[in-house]
Amino acid sequence: MTTTLQHWAGGAVLTSTTERFGDVTDPATGQVTRHLALATEADVEAVVGAAREAFPGWRDTSLARRTQILFAFRELLNARAGELAEIITAEHGKVLSDAAGEVARGQEVVEFACGIPHLLKGSATENASTGVDVHSIRQPLGVVGIISPFNFPAMVPMWFFPIAIAAGNTVVLKPSEKVPSAAQWMAELWREAGLPDGVFNVLHGDGTAVDGLLTHPDVRSISFVGSTPIARHVYETGTAHGKRVQALGGAKNHAVVLPDADLDLAADQTVNAGFGSAGERCMAISAVVAVGSAADPLVERIRQRAEGLVTGDGRRGADMGPLVTRAAQERVSSYVDAGEAAGATLVVDGRGVTPDADGDGFFVGPTLFDHVTTDMSIYTDEIFGPVLSVLRVGTYDEAVALVNANPYGNGTAIFTNDGGAARRFRNEVEVGMIGINVPVPVPTAYYSFGGWKSSLFGDTHAHGTEGVHFFTRAKVVTTRWTDPARRGGAGELDLGF
Numbered sequence: 195m196t197t198t199l200q201h202w203a204g205g206a207v208l209t210s211t212t213e214r215f216g217d218v219t220d221p222a223t224g225q226v227t228r229h230l231a232l233a234t235e236a237d238v239e240a241v242v243g244a245a246r247e248a249f250p251g252w253r254d255t256s257l258a259r260r261t262q263i264l265f266a267f268r269e270l271l272n273a274r275a276g277e278l279a280e281i282i283t284a285e286h287g288k289v290l291s292d293a294a295g296e297v298a299r300g301q302e303v304v305e306f307a308c309g310i311p312h313l314l315k316g317s318a319t320e321n322a323s324t325g326v327d328v329h330s331i332r333q334p335l336g337v338v339g340i341i342s343p344f345n346f347p348a349m350v351p352m353w354f355f356p357i358a359i360a361a362g363n364t365v366v367l368k369p370s371e372k373v374p375s376a377a378q379w380m381a382e383l384w385r386e387a388g389l390p391d392g393v394f395n396v397l398h399g400d401g402t403a404v405d406g407l408l409t410h411p412d413v414r415s416i417s418f419v420g421s422t423p424i425a426r427h428v429y430e431t432g433t434a435h436g437k438r439v440q441a442l443g444g445a446k447n448h449a450v451v452l453p454d455a456d457l458d459l460a461a462d463q464t465v466n467a468g469f470g471s472a473g474e475r476c477m478a479i480s481a482v483v484a485v486g487s488a489a490d491p492l493v494e495r496i497r498q499r500a501e502g503l504v505t506g507d508g509r510r511g512a513d514m515g516p517l518v519t520r521a522a523q524e525r526v527s528s529y530v531d532a533g534e535a536a537g538a539t540l541v542v543d544g545r546g547v548t549p550d551a552d553g554d555g556f557f558v559g560p561t562l563f564d565h566v567t568t569d570m571s572i573y574t575d576e577i578f579g580p581v582l583s584v585l586r587v588g589t590y591d592e593a594v595a596l597v598n599a600n601p602y603g604n605g606t607a608i609f610t611n612d613g614g615a616a617r618r619f620r621n622e623v624e625v626g627m628i629g630i631n632v633p634v635p636v637p638t639a640y641y642s643f644g645g646w647k648s649s650l651f652g653d654t655h656a657h658g659t660e661g662v663h664f665f666t667r668a669k670v671v672t673t674r675w676t677d678p679a680r681r682g683g684a685g686e687l688d689l690g691f
């Protein structure tokens with residue numbers, strides 16, 4: 195029997211008041227595996243209410259106790275990471291090794307947040323004016339909202355909630371309705387780790403749930419990750435309602451390959467970065483900019499590797515899994531049709547791939563286009579599938595101009611053995627995360643993750659010290675204590691000075 199997933203609030207399942215339900219599918223088989231309650235406004239009220247009630251107690255819980263709970267969560271996650279990876283693969287479709295990698299990257303943020311006592315230390319100045327001292331502290335915001343996309347059901351929430359919780363906030367997570375089970379699993383893990391009820395809550399739903407959080411007066415901040423149009427909506431609505439908002443949007447990431455690059459390395463890396471997780475990564479490389487004589491040998495190397503990839507059920511040792519939904523599969527295939535019709539050279543065609551899977555999954559195999567131009571929809575749009583486009587340019591300057599003309603600015607990479615060229619690229623390119631001979635330059639947890647331009651609305655990136663700042667607000671205290679010898683002017687208290 196197919197179960198229906200409900201919200202999680204105040205440390206227990208909260209049955210929705212809804213009459214609207216979503217389907218959760220296993221993308222490798224096409225089977226519906228669960229139903230999902232889609233929140234009503236009353237549900238939003240109830241879940242936010244649970245977080246609001248838990249806030250004063252959690253805010254006043256000592257840093258020592260909070261840290262113990264974070265360490266306990268880390269230990270449990272470490273021991274049971276495989277379970278979470280299986281849940282991710284069953285709903286997202288990415289292969290198990292990718293899912294395990296996702297959990298590991300999220301866990302790094304948990305480990306970073308275990309250092310919260312150090313990260314929350316303020317500063318102090320003695321004698322700013324005669325007899326006057328100044329110190330600063332950072333305090334939690336209250337109830338914070340996290341809204342996540344389908345492509346990283348565990349890692350993206352973990353970019354935010356470990357730090358939010360460690361800093362003393364209470365959390366309402368609204369996961370993607372396509373992949374809701376990982377959030378529920380993590381909620382139960384928090385309870386096992388000893389987190390007080392109501393500190394971590396899960397609200398399931400779609401736009402109604404999101405808009406409920408964006409306009410709710412008790413929600414102090416929103417951390418959003420998803421597509422650019424929704425990120426813009428979230429930023430504009432959330433800030434109009436007085437909230438602190440960080441909204442990370444879509445991407446079109448370029449790899450620039452110079453003629454002096456190690457072309458085998460560049461081909462290996464662009465294949466991993468283009469087709470890993472079926473291209474459903476915000477840091478996927480979807481455009482390869484081949485400079486001068488690099489183009490022909492590079493396209494040949496990518497072709498060979500792409501044709502060797504096995505597409506199939508992520509639980510069976512395939513290299514690449516399915517797309518997340520039937521609609522995503524159809525959308526990606528229609529972009530391949532459009533690329534062909536626009537005159538790009540289709541070198542490897544993933545439509546009609548025969549996957550290693552049972553049932554009727556949502557597969558498109560690795561697809562490679564050459565001679566793509568910047569006016570084609572396969573270049574202008576974020577396809578979010580296993581489609582790699584090669585654009586050919588004559589010079590380094592043309593390559594940088596092409597990357598900088600793109601409205602997105604999430605990640606980019608350059609492949610070269612020329613340190614001077616790499617250094618210029620690092621300086622000149624208008625993108626938030628840069629890889630030099632590294633195709634998916636995801637910052638480690640103690641740095642911050644975020645793009646530029648249409649890839650980020652707001653000015654704060656995720657995790658690292660920017661994450662700590664986002665989830666806390668500063669207070670500056672100016673103090674004057676008169677000398678005990680002058681106390682009260684009446685000398686009532688004799689301290690023997």
Ligand code: NAD
Pocket residue numbers: 341342343344345346350368369370371399400401402404405419420421422424425427442443444445475476576578604645649
């Ligand atoms: P999406 O924008 O469709 O959904 C993201 C979240 O917004 C989900 O929780 C969804 O329920 C909610 N949502 C969807 N439509 C809404 C609406 N009309 N009103 C209010 N809320 C709505 O994104 P997705 O398809 O789940 O994820 C893929 C996108 O996320 C890609 O564009 C990808 O580049 C982006 N992404 C970006 C980053 C980054 O770091 N910049 C990371 C991961 C994914």
